[in-house]
Amino acid sequence: MAKKRLGMQTVQLEQPPVIIGAGSAAGPMEAEGPLGLDFDQTYPDLTIGQQSFEKAERQMMIDACNLALKKANLTQKPPQIDYFLAGDLLNQIITSSFSGLQLAVPFLGLYGACSTFCEGISIGSMLIDGGFADKVLCAASSHNAAAERQYRYPTEYGSQRRPYAQWTVTGAGALVLASSGQGPRVTHVTTGKVVDMGIKDPFDQGAAMAPAAVDTIVTHLKDTGRKVDYYDLIVTGDLARFGHEMAIRMAGQQNVVLDERYKDCGMLVFDPERQDVHSGGSGCGCSAIVTAGHLLKQMAQGKVKKLLLVATGALLSPTTFQQGDNIPAIAHAVALEA
């Protein structure tokens, strides 16, 4: 077995890379949510002064990247970054590649649906620990209206949503990983497998992704020999309320008790009492802004010391569900220690 591997799916980083800067940019609804004050930049409307929602998402990702670079004191142009790893939900990951054009640094585009942020941190950490890079910029984004028009209906189309449906987060998060410096460290990476538990309803992504999240969490604990209480916080990406509940049940069946230290970014980002979001938030931007805006700040303040971040992605397209395929899902975990 390769010398840095632990168990089936986990990698232990010999010299844990450091998160030296993070930036978050969030839309108007997210700004009004419970974490509104944590985000570095918010916008009063969905278009962000751009001609289209796609261009708006691009602007958000660039803003988030610049914020992260600024905090990492990398203000030269072009930035001193060895790799830019980014992904989003739009076809051909256009947000990421057009942002890559502006940043003018080596770019690798990623697609892991809403698990992309953790996929980026995973690959970036391995690139650094492998000695192939000194600084890596990771980013992920989603835009509610741009995602709606691609996956579901035109934005002005009137329909009643299911109570378990989720609301795509408008936001972008970015962080800079470095081989040395001050900040939380990425100690372990657990790469998920594609899991299909037979869910077909494209509105029920929480239920589709919960088994993938549990699979990755259980495997991570087994590979590292840790228990749930090793972590101060275990956070999934965007299962939202119903998916969170299903994840707790599924984990319980495998004798892993996810207690109050288990949270979900889709539940943290919106207030279900005040905001009409049904089950909660979703999208690449969900785990990205909650991590970059909220969780990393909690770590900097010493409130959270050990964090397991598990971003979850539903690997569907309008073509697959219209052709009757199930919704496969994936979850990638990274362990962060202050």
Next chain:
Amino acid sequence: MKIKQGTSQQSQQALYKQMVTKAEPKPPRLRNAIAAFLTGGLVCLTGEGITDFWEATMGITHKQAGDPTVATLVFLGALLTGLGFFDKMARFAGAGLAVPVTGFANAMTASALEFKREGLVFGIGGRMFQLAGAVIVYGVTTAFFVGLLASLLKMFR
């Protein structure tokens, strides 16, 4: 219900599906039905009012006034969609706004608005019927067969 590890994928999927169906939050059907009844009724009442108005002002029969009434309701649906109110109203009303011709107007206008950015030809022109196209295709097809049946019945009567 417990999903056993090591059992076949199909049986695990079937069990998980049962688990999900049992636990998933149900839509408030009674509330939705009442909202649809009230708003649908309100749309019809408005339609009746508009018919009376055209009948009186244009000097046509009540039946003839039906056509301009449909046009007026389509116009109102499209206007409310363009002003950004329709989707919010439909979230409350559900079928009450979707089933009358207002729903059709919304489906057309929302698509046209959405794809305007891809240009007049491939955007608005190509995508305007993305949602409403199915209604037209199956509406016309059904009308054709119903018409055919009706005329056959007439022939043999």
